[in-house]
Amino acid sequence: MARDLDFSRRRRPSVTASTVPPTKTVAKPIQPINSTTKLAWLWILIIILVALGTWALWQYFKPVSVAKTATPAPSITSEIDSKLGGENKSLLTPQSSTPTVQIYDSGAGADKVKTLQEKLKTLGYSAENLDNSQFNYDKTYVWYRTGLKAEAEKIGSTMPERQVTLKETKISGTFDILILLGTN
Secondary structure (H helix, E strand, O other), X not given: OOOOOOOOOOOOOOHHHHHOOOOOOOOOOOOOXXXXXXXXXXXXXXXXXXXXXXHHHHHXXXXXXXXXXXXXXXXXXXXXXXXXXXXXXXOOOOOOOOOEEEEXXXXXXXXXXXXXXXXXXXXXXXXXXXXXXXXXXXXXXXXXXXXXXXXXXHXXXXXXXXXXXXXXXXXXXXXXXXXXXXXX
């Protein structure tokens, strides 16, 4: 039957269990991190930050492929210049190829930007006014893409009253030459 057990006898705990007092579990105190471990973690952090910084700089300065523009057909002015022996060449002659020029007002004022835009359009450039820039500059910056240094110098020479700084850029955008027209 189901009543196999004899409940009349009382069970006693074993002798070994009663002689050993119950133990308390005590958590180990947290050991402070020693200076060697701190230094190792610091070096790992520095290496990671340097790697991320290097990657970010590589992403910012990686080469941008610039589409080459077709060379324009020789114009009448180039034929005349070749017959004259090139004596009459000026930096301010109208352009046969038109790089895209964008102008930011960086402290000069809207009237001076408009005047420069009209001057560049008469010289054959397609100039676009982008209104105010984020910052005001004390001088004028002309940023140009690779291979357009001569064009940037020509544009810089249209502003003899200003202190112009030329800089080649690898920034991608819709411009070939970017002008930040500063206060001076």
